[in-house]
């Protein structure tokens with residue numbers, strides 16, 4: 001009996017070791033995947049910031065000049081919003097809000113909504129989404145021009161009733177057989193403009209998140 005305990009113990013230890021190694025490997029792969037997705041998204045945001053506000057319009061490090069906040073009234077489900085600020089000679093040029101439209105057909109649609117200091121839309125881009133290829137993915141700049149239709153619009157142009165897809169009586173096209181996706185984006189852009197109307201100046205004044213405030 002005593003002789004058999006040795007090999008049994010060794011097998012158990014070996015199994016335990018394999019389990020630990022397997023778990024560590026999976027955790028490592030998971031971590032790498034999460035990091036890679038975050039890096040891809042970061043690159044996408046950097047590229048698109050420059051498409052929304054032309055680089056010659058600002059002279060600050062736009063991607064480094066940001067604040068984050070939450071405001072359930074405009075940006076639901078407790079999400080964190082990032083506001084990148086474009087300035088020229090220290091004066092406000094535009095803000096680009098990164099947030100999610102939460103009611104896409106397949107969940108959240110991450111958007112960049114640029115708003116010029118005169119409260120007009122500078123441009124909108126989709127960062128990530130899970131909408132159906134061929135139906136809802138016309139929101140991507142690479143797939144269609146639809147997203148460019150927001151540029152120059154404001155809360156008063158079109159009038160509030162126009163801030164909807166045509167199916168709902170508004171001015172924005174829906175896609176063939178797909179109204180849910182564009183409806184979610186139109187509503188989200190309108191909410192971003194409403195937020196800016198109430199909080200625009202404060203957004204530009206807020207101290208950047210990524211810098212230490214020094215005591216004066």
Ligand SMILES: Cc1cc2nc3c(=O)[nH]c(=O)nc-3n(C[C@H](O)[C@H](O)[C@H](O)COP(=O)(O)O)c2cc1C
Pocket residue numbers: 105106131132133135136137167174175176177178179180181182
């Ligand atoms: C498999 C499947 C995937 C769909 N994907 C989308 C989508 O990504 N976006 C969307 O707006 N509608 C999508 N739809 C259609 C919606 O269910 C809904 O019918 C449509 O948005 C309503 O638009 P309509 O009134 O123009 O038909 C999908 C439907 C099916 C069956």
